[in-house]
Amino acid sequence: MEPISRDTAVDQLERRLRDDILEGRYAVGTLLPAERELAARYGVNRNTLKHAFVRLVQAGLVETRHGVGTRVRDFLRLGSADLLPAMVAAYPGWMDEVFEARQSVGALIAERAATVSSAKDHEALRRQVEIVGAARSVDEAQLADAEFHRVLAVASHNRVYTLLTNSLLNAYLPVRALLADPFRDAASAAARLSPLAEAVCVHDASAARAASESYMTETARMMSAALGSRRP
Template sequence: MEALPRETIVDVLESRLREDILTGRHPAGSYLPPERTLADGYGVTRTTLKHAFGRLMQAGLVETRHGVGTRVRDYLRLGGADLLPMLVRHSPDWIGEVFEVRRSIGALIAERAAARATVGQRAELRTLLAAVGDAADADAVQLADIEVHRALARATGNRVYVLLTNTLFNAYLPVRAALRGPFTDAHVARARLDPVVEAVAAGDEAGARRAAEQYLTATERIMLEGLA
């Protein structure tokens, strides 16, 4: 068993500030109160506050200008997809929007992979598909399934699709344990994914797109039932 991580005061303060920003208590474009006021209000030292600010700056939620103050950034206008894991952790409502992108991008990736996959990539897809059916438990099946989708993205020959695939999977991380529904039976999971891989291996672009749409719609429904 792995030891559970212990929350520090900086962790707690960062979480509280992040929540206040994402819920609109500190709206985009506004300046946070002076450091001394915030530190006193939260009952922490200014050093602790500065550490929390540093994390929020790395997350893209605030920006600090010397002599001016700390301002809340408009993350919807200026942020990138790297914010998705944090936003999903903040509000499960985001996962529905992630799934919508997953459906459209996933279908397009399958279509492009069918058109562009090399002989070696088609063989790799079949090998990775077999690993889904051989996986020992739901967690292993889920991870094996992810590797098939990464390979589909690579088979498009477009590295942006690879990065988008990684981004979408990273967005699942905060709630991944609740999304194991489609992967509880390894043989069923493989059978569900098999038409996608076979259409790609056959170079059937339209068939790959249809199969991917069906696969993504079916697994999304099961995952959302798990979240509910």
């Protein structure tokens, strides 16, 4: 194997081990090779390996037991949302499931935000729509749109919804260049968000849910079409 350079060695080793696990090189339930062997295989020292293991444990990919070793966990059963960015990057088909979850969770967040949001929340939502519309590049519009959904989650006054939104956006943002079609025209991107923002601002929960579902369906359709055109 190609040795890992010493700059950001822990980050690189974490990614390499994660990819090897997700791709099945190290099967679920099996013990990883001994630390000395793994360190030599990846061209790192054992301290770097230990730091990478800590991150993999936190993500739910492995578990380490003293005197036993490090075992690959059943990450689909036991893993956390921290795995989503890696899964989407490694397996683009996961994006369809992210779209599905995004639509369901988004509708709930919009409905609740319309019920409990404050005047301060309304100001922030309307301002974020303006920022999307004023974006000067595709990437700027896309990032502003993502921030709108964070602001909307905050307006729900439910911290779990905010964390779920962060998890979904963390899966989406690393591959956003492949999903940029809805944001090529900043004015159109803002126009898609405006009905959702306004429904929340007038406390119309039913309209907010419908506007969220419409927004999610339309943007998912555009993103899926773009992904499909890039597949061989």
